[in-house]
Each structure stands twice: as C-alpha cells, then as structure tokens.
Amino acid sequence: MASKVNSSNSDFMNSGDATWILTSSFIIFTMQTGFGLLESASIRKKNEVSMMLRNCICPLFSGIAYWTSAYGLSVARESEESGFFTNGNFFVDSSEPEMGALFASFIFRSSLSATTTTIASGAMAERASFTGYYLFSFWNTIFLALPSHWVWSKNGFLRKMNVVDIAGCLSVYFTGGLAALISTIYLKPRHGRFEKSVISPLAFGNFVRTRKTDPFVMNSPTNVLVGTYMLWWGSLGLNMGSTFGVSAQKWKYAARASIATMISTVAGGTNALLLSYFTKRGKFDIMLFATGLLSSSVAISGGCSLYKPWEAFVIGLIASSLGITCINILKKLHIDDPSNMIAIHLPASVFGMLAVSLIVEEDKLLLKSYGQSGLLRGGSINFLWAQFEALLFTGAWVISTTCLMLFLIDKIFHLRISDEEESRGCNLLDHNYDYKAMDDNLLPQMFSLAHSSFMSARNVTRGRMEAKRSFNKVVKALGFINSLKGLVDEKTIDSLKQERAKNISINWSHA
Template sequence: PVLIQDPMSISWDDATWIMTSSFIIFTMQSGFGLLESGCVSKKNEVNIMVKNAVDVIFGGLGYWMFGYGMSFGQGAGTNPFIGIGSYFIDADEKEMGSIFATYIFQLSFATTATTIVSGAMAERCNFLAYCIFSFCNTAVFCIPAGWIWRKNGFLKTLHVVDIAGCASVHLVGGASSLVAAIMLKPRTGRFDHGIEPPPMGSPTNAMVGMFMLWWGWLGFNCGSTFGVSGHKWKYAARSAIATINSSVGGGMAALTFSYIAHKKKFMILDFITGILASLVSVTAGCALYHPWEALIVGTIGSLVANVTTPILNKLNIDDPVGAIAVHGSSAIWGMLAVGIIVEKDSLLSLSKGNAGLFRGGGWYLLGIQTLAAIIIIIWSFACTFLLLFTINKLIPIRMSLEDELAGADFVEHNIRYEWNTPSKVELCTIK
C-alpha cells in the first residue's frame, strides 16, 4: 500500500475504503483455499484448506505479536532494515481508528503472503511443521514489506515502486515456495511417468477459487491507494481497470499458450496460472498503468508463468499448484515492467518523479526495481531455507511415506472418504 500520508490524517472516508478493501482481501483466503484444494488430489483436499485457515490463525498471531512492528514500527532503534516497537499492537481511543484500520489492511496482505507457500508444499508437508512455519514465516514477509513501505525503509528511500505488494507479497511468496518445494522434494511418484502433472482433484473447485481470487484482487490493488480522499480515488479507479485489463491479456495469452503447447487442449492449470500470473504482474504498478499497458503487462506475465512451469517440472521441482510460476516468475516481470513502462505521475507522485526506460526515465527506475527484486529473492531464499532447516530438526517437515500415501485428510483429520461417497453405499446395495 502507498502510505502517502501521516496515518493520523486518515478520514472516515479513507477508513471506509481501507476497511472495505481489507474485508474483500480476506475473501481471497477462501479463494486460495478452494484453488489449492481443487488442485491437489482428493485425499488432501481438506487438509490444504485447514492449512489456509492456519495461515490466518498463526500468521495472524505472528503479525500481531511482531510482524506489524517489524514492518511499520517507529520506536527507538527503527532503522532502514527493520522497524522496532508496536509489538502486540494496541492503541488508545484517540489513535485506534487509524492504527487498527492500518493494521487490518496490512494483516490481510500478510496472511496472503504465507498462504502462497502452502500451495507449493501441498500433499507432503507435515501439518504441525507447517503450523510452526506459518507462524515464523510472517517475519520473512514483514521485514521486506518494511523496506518498501515504511517511511525510512531502505528500498522506499531508493524510490522503489511496488504499490500492491508485487515484490513484498508475491515475490517473497514465490521465492519461498521454490526453496520449500526443493527442500520437501517431489511427491512420491510425481515424476515417475514423465512431467505431466497428476489430474486435479476438483478442477471445478479450482476454477471457483480462481474466480474468488480474481475479484478479491480488485480489493488488493484498488485498496492499496490506502484511501479515497484527495486524488487517491482516481488512482484506485485506474487500478481497477488496470487489474481487469491485465487479466484480459493474461487470459488470452494462457488460452493461446495452452492451445499451442498442449495439442489444442485448454488445460485448466495453464489457464488458472495465466490469469493469476497476470494479476500478480500488474500489482507493482497497478495505479500507474494506462489500460493498454496493463494489457501488455498481463499478457507477458501470463506467458512468463506458463513457460516457467514446464522448466520446473523438467528440473523435477514439484509445485502442485504452480505457486512458484504464478507468484515468483511473474512477480519478477511485474517489478521490471514498472521500470520499463511507467510514466511519471503528477497528482500523488507515486512514481516519485521517476519514469521507466521507455518513457524517458533512463535506467534508474529499472535499476532499482531490479535491485529490489534481487534482494528480495535472496532474502526469501535464505530465510525460508534457514526456517525450514531449523523446523526440520524439531519436526520432520516431510510426511512419512505411509502418511503421504494415505493422504493428510485421513492422517491428520481422520476423514475416511469411503464413508462419504454415496456411490459406495449404492455399490454395496447393488452387490
């Protein structure tokens, strides 16, 4: 979000926008849950939804305890790398409006960042280990979020442009996903018969999840103006058309890609990957793009992701829901795109007086956008590796082979699918 003002100057009109947007963003958890649940095999479809709930529960605990402070703390010792203070956030009556409205909005971003990784770890990650990961991973997101959005964050000082969390949410999530997928190793038997992915447990649920994410993204991008007063609503409106136009480009690119790459079949996972990737890639500059620019950004973002997936598969990196491609590769493109395409804006100066390479701004903006992406990738790699490595010493992060084959729904939640399916009952009757 663009904290373009003293939070204390938030009016109730701004608060309405901020809170409504955050409520919309929370619905994205339902979307992620359904998408991931639909992508995995039936025997894990409930467990992955529980993991998405855990992201709000343990992620929410961590964000309240230390995450918000790491990002936006302004206490003694706050430096360009990390915020200090505001732990276990609370506020008196005078300040509670602006602080809590800011908190709830930022929290909706934080829980999203962790949820991304749950997809890449699906079907083979121990549940308890995941709970610990979910709690700690908050810090992995919160520190770079402060770099980009805290007043004295070092990337903010360099004038990096990341309006709705392309680097801090998606690239962190995507890069962490890559490390997690490598460390967890592929699902048993995943690459035994080539690189084609196993069938999705419920393509219909996955599509519903994608739909929910699509509309939730409007809250994500438009809410990032962090208000409507003054000129902010105008940027919010531009974010809306950029978001939709990006997905228009991304959807067309995905259909075209799949038609060519998969012998005239429109694969559901390619389609979902393309649309979500286009939405990821537009986040960095959503409030700054012209509609036609957003269309191009989305088109390229979609292709980047869909080209990434087969490469990962060939490297035997198993990412059941495509989190690395969607949130990693496309987010890199999203950060670069700002450095290439964006024009200088005058009303709120979200681009800080800089412009992209093709807009006469020279190499500066592209340079810092690239730098931000590289730093955040390295950060996420290192932190996630250390985190999972440490957790693995406590609780093995990989499920036992027996548990994996039985499925987490049975192992963790005692769900026996044969009790549930009516066809089984009928089967017995027939026999």
C-alpha cells in the first residue's frame, strides 16, 4: 500500500478541490500545444515537422521520468521528507482511500514538469539531434523537479526560508528559461545565424561562424499567434489552479489570481504593441508581441494570488519591456534563441520573484506570504534577500545539472547535428519528409527556375521582336517592288504610246 502524501498542496483536499485541480491540470497540459505551435512556427519550414513532433514526445519522456522517479524525489511520503530531496512515491500508485489526493497532486505537478522541460526545446531548435533531445527531456525532468520540492513542500529548505512562489515562477519558468540558456550556449548558434565571424563571450571559446544575410525567419506568423493564445489561456489555468482548491476561502485567491493574470498580460501585450510600433517604424512585429505578452504572464506567476490589479498592471509593463530588451541583448551576445524562449522566461521570472518581495501586502487569510510584506510596503529586507537567495541556489543547481546532462549526452550520443544535416533540415533528416515550398534549402533551385523562366520569356520577346523586324523588312521590300512595278508599267505605257504615234505618222506619210 502506498503511503500518504505529505505535501502542503494536497492537505485537506475534498472532492471540489480535486475537481478544480484536475480541471486546471488539463488546461495546463494544453500549454504543450501552445509551445508546439509557437516553437515550430517561429523556425524555418524545413524543421517545422520535427519541432512539433519533439513537443509531442516531450510529455512522453517527461511523463515516464516523472512517474518513475521525479515525483518520488520531489513529493515525500508522510514523515519521509527532507529539505533537499525525498524518498517518496516512485512508480506512483495509491490505495483507494488516498488515491484522489495523490493522483490529483501527481497530474498537476507532472503538467508543470512537462512545461519546464518544453521551454528548453525551443532554444535547442534546428540543431539538436532527435535522440539527444528526448534523452535530455527525460533527465531534465528528473533534475528540475527538485526545486518544486524546495519551495512548495513543508520541509523544503527554500520553504523554511519563507520563499514565496505561488505558481511556478521559480520552479517552472526560471528553471526552464535558465536550462534553455545553457542549452543554446552549449549547442552554439545555428550555422550562418549572425552577421560576421566573432568569438562569443558565452560560446565556450569557439568561433561562431556567421554570414551577413539572415534567412532565419518564421515560417508561419499565424501559428505563432495561435500558440501565444494557447499559452495565454494555459497561464490562466496554471495561476488559478495553483491555489490547489476552492474550499476554505481558496476560491477567493483563485479569483484574484485570474484578474491579476489578465491585467498583467493585457498590460504586457499592449506595451509590446506600442514598443513594436515605435521601434519597427509603424509596423507590429509578431514575435515582439508574443514575447511581451508571454513575459508578463511569467512574471505575474510569482505572486498572482497576492497582487492587486494595479500592481499586476505595473508588473506586466515592466516584464514585457524586459523580455523585449532581452531579445536584443541575446543578439548582441550572439546567443541563438530561435523561438525567444529565453527572452520570454528568464528575465521575467527573475523579476517576478523579486517583485513579490517588493510590493505584496501581508496575506492574513491563508498566510500565502508567510506573514511577510514587501519592502515597499514596510516589510523587511530579509524577504527580498530570501527571494534572491532562492534564485542563486536554484540557478546553481540548474546550471550544474544541465551542463552535466548536455556534456554526457553529447559525448555518448552526439547532441549537435552537422552543418550539412542542418542545411538539409530536420524534417528530412529525422522523418524523411521534405517541404516543396519556399525554404532557404530550396532557394538555389527556386532561383534557377526563376532564371530559366526569365530567360525563356526574354527569348520569346526577342523572337517576337525579330519576327516584327522581318515582317517590316518584307513589307518594305514589297513596297519597293510595287513601286518598281508601277514605274515599269508607266514606262511601258509611254513607250507603247510613242511607238503607236510613230506608226500612225508613218502610215500618214505613205498615204
């Protein structure tokens, strides 16, 4: 018989709470579709199918990892909980009396874990091998599950420091965004991504070969927007579901989380549109809009059920600006972020964790802030320091484990594909599927076809002009002949007239 789960999120759960948690979990799971659309649409068409399939298989390997080991390491059995990791329920199962709370907790946390792992996939797009990626998904799930235990379980060492993370700002978005950054630095930029050959300060001392022309454009702006909508929708489910129920006043916090999320994303999306309009000379850039809106949904998650609407508005504005600014910083550092996963999640999550310790008021109803107020509300600087320490500890863990995973996978299975394979595209490389459409891999053929068509058209035009010239020559020749004919006819008639007159005169003389 499985032992009872000793998690603060599952304490005192009733049927209404379980229904709320399960419904929220299914909404969170739809974020996988949003990530798939956004990531596959923001890269070149020759990699689109492979990227979407990778987003599909991510929940597979992430789910296996979470069921077999990650849940047991992050959620303890009763009286078996430690501050760093646990010896919990591996290969999750439960007895009938306790299966409701356990399984609801498992499905909710596994949905969050899959989201964390998927964030890194966008940063690895177009150059990571298929085998390397799904091995990374499996091990990444196990290692990055531990921060959720540190901050959410009763005996987690960050929880004992009174670190506040309501909806995964630290344990989901920060860990995923930082893993994405380490992954893309390790893999180095896609071949020909930037303008000129430089040594990137974050590229492990290797030359980054680049070219002036930048053909790395999104293949479907429409799907980028659809994916953004689905992630927007999913963030609402995540933030509201993080109350982990609706009983005992929790429904009030769910309502406040919903309004805070909406106000923050409305502010972030509007700010992104305005920044795009002024920086792109009156145009509205799709990726800037998506980055700004989603950055605001990340930042608000840190204290979504504690913020007032005006506070959420300010957080959305700042987070949106940070995400858009990060895009340009990454380009200057020659860090290749194909789907803006780093720009969306990393700066906004850091800001979101620190914002909680600056502006929230003490929560006296459910003690979600652990009796603390933000520094700008008259609270202690210890609150801000605890949030900062949480970022440092979690960052150190993510960097070390991600580097270790990437190194081992690369040495054993070869993580990065070759330049030739990258040029052919992962659709053809992994699935023997190729698009016969506009693609930088098909540009030579397209240019050749266009040149042939142009030459054919020019030859036809030349033929028509030559025919016209010949026709004009014929017309002129006929005209000349006709003029000569007329001249001959006139001379003949005159000679005949003269001959006739001569004959007449001779006849008269003989008479």
